[in-house]
Amino acid sequence: MNKDNYELLSLKDIFSHGKRSFVIPEYQRGYSWEKKQREDLLIDIENLFISSYRHYTGTIVASYKRTEEVEIYDIVDGQQRLTTIVILLAVIYNQKKLTVINQNELFSYFIATGVDKGNTIRKFSLNSLLDNFFYKHIILENQDNEEILTKSHFNISNAFDEFSIWLKETNYNHNEIYRIITERLGLLFYAPKDGAEIGIMFEVINNRGKKLSELEKIKNYLIYYSEKNNVKDLKTTIDSNWGIILKNLNQAGYTSNDAENSFLRNCWIVFADTNKSRSYYVYDTLKEWYPANDKTKWQTLKDFVLFLANASYTYQYIFGKKDIQEISKIEKKWLSYMSLHASIASILPIIIALFERVDNQEERGVILELLEKLNFRYYGSGIANRADTSQGDLFWYAHKFFNSYDNYNEEKTFIYDTNWLINKLKSFIESKAHDQLFIEYLTLDKDEDYDYYGWNNIRFFLANYEEFLRKKHDRSTDLCKILASQDKNAKNDYYHKEHIWARKEFSVTDDINNINKRRLGNFVLLEPSINISVSNDRVEDKIIEYFKKTQDQPDTYMLRELKSIFDKSLEEINSQRTKKTWKFWHELYENFLDKREEKLINFALNRWRVDSLKKEVKKIFIRSNTSHNNVYFFNKKEIEY
Structure with missing residues (x-):
């Protein structure tokens, strides 16, 4: 391992004076730093004006990909900090107060080379969901036609505005600011080239105490599993689909750790296990069921990644704000109603299973209507508040429908199909939310104190x-x-x-x-x-x-x-x-x-x-x-x- 793989380095060293290029891979989450974290970075920079030491700023973990005209690395960890620093450098460049030498150096080391010759080599790129916005908004300052679609877009735009204001108001010389950022902010850079060692880094990230969602931990473990066992198909599936998962969840408004955990729980219930208690610990359960030393489990893990990607589209259908062409008008109607319920937690697994297994839009529409009515009658009206919530029954329907769809039961007396699911849902309503109970929970008896x-x-x-x-x-x-x-x-x-x-x-x-x-x-x-x-x-x-x-x-x-x-x-x-x-x-x-x-x-x-x-x-x-x-x-x- 070279010494620059583990020592405290300057930003110029990490970018190897323009000879390295860094990419945020598709499986990484979007830019999430907010004002407080950016202010802390600016305070660190200001403090370096009154000291002479190199200030430890954080750790960058990178995975070597290939060498073209420059060495290209995927960022494994530290992408939020590095993205923020590059945005700040881009704002400094755009304000054009550097010397000509520093101005040219900044652009060629940290932004791009070959632009004037039509052979652009980017030195820092985000994932596909954000990079076009990032490059045009931050690097080219072309903000007029760039629509802010996600929270990450919003955070990038805010970073640009905050740094622009700070640079205009500061009394510090821009050349000195540039020197401090690129030479005196110290970063621990770790770039293993061995696949197994890279995989281990993902598990280290999971267990170092940083607050990650269960979904993020799952991703890191799956990469660790694929690298440890040299399963390229699993790694390719993660690379191709994780960005889709994050994009769809973003458009559905599921961006917090709790929201991602909720999504993962519902997917796990459908795909693997209906036990509600275990669904809160998917990361631990998945590691136990699919240990890294058992390389025979890779196909199931690959299937689970594809399942998560498909389920993320379902969340977009339900909670997304944009018009969706892939579903029918009647499906949109009932999904729209359900998205306005106070909660649809108990029926979400069934909706996921439905879109995973049924291609016929008319059949899906019938079941979605039934689910909306079941949810409002039983959960929405409050019947479930004073009774067994019966989530376990609905979770089992979802799990069975997904895993046994179009197959006979053991006795060969019926097939697990849409008719089976419709009958189960109607029986549930008949038993737990029939008309008389529904009426009872929409009216007050004279001795009730409910408001x-x-x-x-x-x-x-x-x-x-x-x-x-x-x-x-x-x-x-x-x-x-x-x-x-x-x-x-x-x-x-x-x-x-x-x-x-x-x-x-x-x-x-x-x-x-x-x-x-x-x-x-x-x-x-x-x-x-x-x-x-x-x-x-x-x-x-x-x-x-x-x-x-x-x-x-x-x-x-x-x-x-x-x-x-x-x-x-x-x-x-x-x-x-x-x-x-x-x-x-x-x-x-x-x-x-x-x-x-x-x-x-x-x-x-x-x-x-x-x-x-x-x-x-x-x-x-x-x-x-x-x-x-x-x-x-x-x-x-x-x-x-």
Whole structure:
């Protein structure tokens, strides 16, 4: 091993004065350093102006690839630090305050040579997802047409801006800054050329205490396995697919360690093991099941990498923001609905298995619809919160469907196909989320203390109701817009949940926790500008105000509907009572909320209806003023006042 393989070197030494080129391979994650880490680097540089020693800055581990006109290395570890330093150097170059000698040296050592002759040799390149943006945005300063697509793009752009500001504001000479960066920042450089030794480095990285996601550890172990056993096909598969995995997860918004771990757990459940506890330790389990000293397991590991890549596309289909051509309109519809649920953790493995095994879009659409309804009925409504979550059953369906698809069971009595999965899902709903249970969890019994304001799916539920009303009027709906989180820079551009009968409206009852204030029928979606002046007014005053403010707004059917419901209730109570005492108003408000909740529940029964259930309910009635503890009834004959 040469001495520059392990000694503390300057940046010029590491780049061998322009004779080495470094590449971030496809399997490495994108640029993730943020402002705090970049500020720390700048502080290190500033401190070197008042000292004379070489400052240890970090470690660079590289894997030798080949020699063309220069030696080319893949960066194994330290890519975040090296990328940041090269961005800073590029900004220094672009500001053109160096001497001619330093300006030319910087470009030829750290950016590129041969540009003027049409034979460009890059000295530092990112992976394919980022390199075009990096080169044009940072090196060529061509920012106008470069769209920021990912968090890594955002971080690169921010680094450019922060370094530009720092250089303009600093009192230090640019030539001195350049000298300190390239000669006095000390880096430990380790570049083994033996494949087995390179593989070991990946396991060292996994176990040195740095916080890595399980997905990152898996990648490092797989590279270690492939290098140790000289399995080129496995290494090639990793190189070809890991960038795809990271790109798709990025587009799906799955960029944090926790998000990557969640993705890996779901994939492991489908591919290998339905045990939920072990799924939290995939890295340890995979090393145990596929030890590095057993070279016969390489094909399964290769299959797992391909499985992860395919599953990452599924995540992009569900959570990505871009239009996807590979799936049908009906699939997009149900995936879009599911992406707006508070959680789809329990059904994600089945969705992954479905896209892995079924090519027929129509069949996938049928199962996706069923999954959306199952998830909302059982998990979304809250049934699962007070019962066995039954995740194990759904995980087993996913695992079995993937691993036994199109094969007979042991007794040769049926085939594991889409019909088998549909029957399993319907049986699950029939047993655990049938219509009567669904209704029960959308209504409050009189002795319940639950408050639907805290229901994590209430905005999704009400947005679906608004969608239903708009369709009746031939209006289209963008549920994502309705459910968008508040934008701090654009007020009044989103809908939020609101009480109709305000908790702090005490003219009829001084009970802030009155059941009618907590029930599902007492909530609407509206823009904050509509409610800001009447939030604690009496119900009838709020409804009048809602109606006035929405007459010229075509897409507020939920609010305009309130007036007609209230008018019917007022007519009924007027026929029963002549004196407008507090009892009159209490009965009126309760009657009004009964009627509205009845509409909501009957809508829900239709929206999330599953055909062929044995305990099917077509319609229900809501009456609060009875001797029953529950408020819902399946026919009018049941109602006793």
